[in-house]
Amino acid sequence: MHVLELLTTVPGIWVWVGALLTLAIFSFLFGDNPLYKVAEHLYVGVSVGYMITIYYWNFFKPDLIDPLFRGGQFIVIIPALLGLCYFAIFIQKLSWAVRIPMGFVLGWGAGVAVPAMLQSYIIRQIQGSLLAPEMLASWDTIVWGIVSFLGVITTVVYFFFSREQKGALKVVANIGIIYIMVGFGASFGYTVMARVSLLIGRLQFLLRDWLGVIS
Amino acid sequence: MKQALPRLLCLVAGVVMIVQFFVPHGVSETLFSESLRWVRIISAFALILGVRSIIAHHGTRVRRRTAGWVYSAVTLTAMVVSTFIGLFVGKDANTPSLLASGAQTPIPLHMQLLYENIMAPLGATMFSILAFYMASAAYRAFRARNKEATLLLVAAFIVMIGMVPIGAAIWTKFPDVAQWLLNVPNMAAKRGIWFGIALGMIATSLKIILGIERGWLGGGRG
Numbered sequence: 001m002h003v004l005e006l007l008t009t010v011p012g013i014w015v016w017v018g019a020l021l022t023l024a025i026f027s028f029l030f031g032d033n034p035l036y037k038v039a040e041h042l043y044v045g046v047s048v049g050y051m052i053t054i055y056y057w058n059f060f061k062p063d064l065i066d067p068l069f070r071g072g073q074f075i076v077i078i079p080a081l082l083g084l085c086y087f088a089i090f091i092q093k094l095s096w097a098v099r100i101p102m103g104f105v106l107g108w109g110a111g112v113a114v115p116a117m118l119q120s121y122i123i124r125q126i127q128g129s130l131l132a133p134e135m136l137a138s139w140d141t142i143v144w145g146i147v148s149f150l151g152v153i154t155t156v157v158y159f160f161f162s163r164e165q166k167g168a169l170k171v172v173a174n175i176g177i178i179y180i181m182v183g184f185g186a187s188f189g190y191t192v193m194a195r196v197s198l199l200i201g202r203l204q205f206l207l208r209d210w211l212g213v214i215s
Numbered sequence: 216m217k218q219a220l221p222r223l224l225c226l227v228a229g230v231v232m233i234v235q236f237f238v239p240h241g242v243s244e245t246l247f248s249e250s251l252r253w254v255r256i257i258s259a260f261a262l263i264l265g266v267r268s269i270i271a272h273h274g275t276r277v278r279r280r281t282a283g284w285v286y287s288a289v290t291l292t293a294m295v296v297s298t299f300i301g302l303f304v305g306k307d308a309n310t311p312s313l314l315a316s317g318a319q320t321p322i323p324l325h326m327q328l329l330y331e332n333i334m335a336p337l338g339a340t341m342f343s344i345l346a347f348y349m350a351s352a353a354y355r356a357f358r359a360r361n362k363e364a365t366l367l368l369v370a371a372f373i374v375m376i377g378m379v380p381i382g383a384a385i386w387t388k389f390p391d392v393a394q395w396l397l398n399v400p401n402m403a404a405k406r407g408i409w410f411g412i413a414l415g416m417i418a419t420s421l422k423i424i425l426g427i428e429r430g431w432l433g434g435g436r437g
Contacts, residue, residue, distance in 0.1 A: 014332040021333060025340035029347060041286040043337040045293025046329055048269060053301025053326045055262050057310060059255040079253035083260025096217040099432055101257050103221030104228050106431055108254055110420035111232025117420075121413035125406045144399050151403025152410075159411050176407070181363045183404030185370025186396045192353065192371070193378045195346035202343045205336070 019210035022202055125152075151179040222426045229424030269294070301326035370396055 024039035064080055067073035082104055088097035129152045135145045157169065158176030165173045207214045232250070235243040273287035307327035353371070358364065376382035377393025422428035 014328070018332050018336040022336050022340045025337060026344065029344060037283070037286050038289055039337060041290040042293045043334065043341075045290040046297045046333050046337075048266060048290075048294045049297025049301055050326060050330060050334060051262060052266060052298045053306055055259050056302055057306045060259045063252045064256050064259070076252075076256065079256040080260075082253070083257045086257075086260050086264050089264070099218070099221035100224060101260070102431055103223075103225040105254055105257055106423055107225030107228030108232055108250060110225075110423045111229035112236075113420045114229075114233050114417050114424075115236035117413045117416050121409045125409055129403075129406055144395075148399050148403045151400055152406045155404050155407025156410055159407065177363060178366060179400050179404040179407070181366040182370045182396065183401040185367035186374045186393075186401040187405075188353070188367070189371035189374030189393075190378075190397060192346065192349050193375055195343060195349060198339050198343035199346045202336075202340050 015209050019206055022206060026202075150175070155179050155183075218429075218432055221432065222429075226424055226426065229420070233424075266294075297326065297329055300324060300329060370400075 021039050021042070024035045027033055028036040064076050067076050068080075082101040085097045085100045088094040129149050131142070131145045131149065135141045154172050154176035156176075158173040158180065160169075160173075163169060204214070228250075231246070235246050270291065273291050276284045276287040277291065305325040307325050310325075356364075356367075358368075373389065374393045374396055376385070377389040377391075377396075382389035382393070419428065423431070
C-alpha cells in the first residue's frame, strides 16, 4: 500500500498524530524540551507549506497565471514586474528597486486604511456611543446608554495629554481610569476564559477522541 | 530617481485609494478590486522572498551543524513535504492537483487534512497552555494593591465566574453582571481607546502617503 494512502485509510491515525503533537506541546509546562522543540519546528514548517499552498492556489494561480496564460490579460504583467523588483535586493547596484513594490503596497495600504479607520473606528463608534431613539425604549437602556457615553468621553479625556491634567480635567480623567481598569479587567477575564475554553477543547480531544474515556 | 519614484508611487497609490472610497461608481469599485489583485500578486512575490529567507536561515544551520540543527532539519522537511502535498497533491478534496491537472486529488491526502490534523491541534494547544501562564501572571497582577488594581481584580473575577456554570449556581445574576461589564464599561473604555488608535493610524497613514514618514525607504544606499 502506498504510504500516503496508508495515512488516509488507517482509521484513527490522524487522531494519534493530533494527540501526540498535543502532548508534545503540553510537555512545555515541565520546561523547554526536545519534544516541544520538534513540535514547534514542525508547526513552523507546515505553516510555511500551508502559506505557500494558499498563496499559490488562491492568489498566484487565479490572479496571475490563469489571467496571463489562459485569459490573455497582459495587464497583470505590471504587478508581476513590481513583484519581481523584490528580488533586486540580491543585486547590489539595483537594490534600491525593492522600494518600488514597497512604495506601491504601502501607499495602497495607507490609502485604504484612512477611510476604513475613519468609518469603522471613529464614525461608527461615535454612532454607537450616542443616545439613539431606540435606546429610549426602557429606563435601563437609557441609564446604561448615558453610563456608556460618559465612559467614552472620560476615557478619551484620560488620553488627552496636550494639557496638564489638573482641576476639572483631572477629575474627569480619574473617572476615565475607573472605566479603563474595569474594561481591562473584563477583557482580561474574557481572554482567560477563552484560553481555558481552548484548554478544555484539547483535553476533550485527548480524553474523548483519543483515549475514549469520556463520551 | 532611487527615492523619488517609490515615493511618487506611494503618493499616487495612497491618494487614488482614498479618493476611490468616496466615489460611489462602478469604475471606482473596479479600480479597487483590480488594485487589490495587484497587491495580492505583489505579496505573492514577497512570500517567495520570505521562504527563501527561512530556507537560507535553517539551511545554514543544518549545513554548519550548529546547536539545534536537527530542529532546523525538521522545519525544512516539514516545509518541503507540506508544500509538495499542497501544490502537487492538492489544497483540499475539491481542488485539482498539479500532478493530475483537471482531475480531483488522486490520493485523499491534501493540505486541508494537514491543516486539520497538524496545524489546528498544534495552534490550539499552544494557545491553550497560555491559560496556565495567564493564571500565574494573574496571581502577580491581581493583588489588590490600590484602588485601580482592585477594580481590575473585581471586574476580571466577575467576568470569569459569570461565564462558568458554577457562577450561575452561586448567584443567578452573575452571568448578567458579567455581560453588563463587557457591554457597558468595557465597551466604553474600548471605544475611547479605539478613537486614539484610529487617529494614530490615520495620522501615520497620511504621513506615509505624503512622504513625511520615510523609514520604509531605508537609509544609506540611495
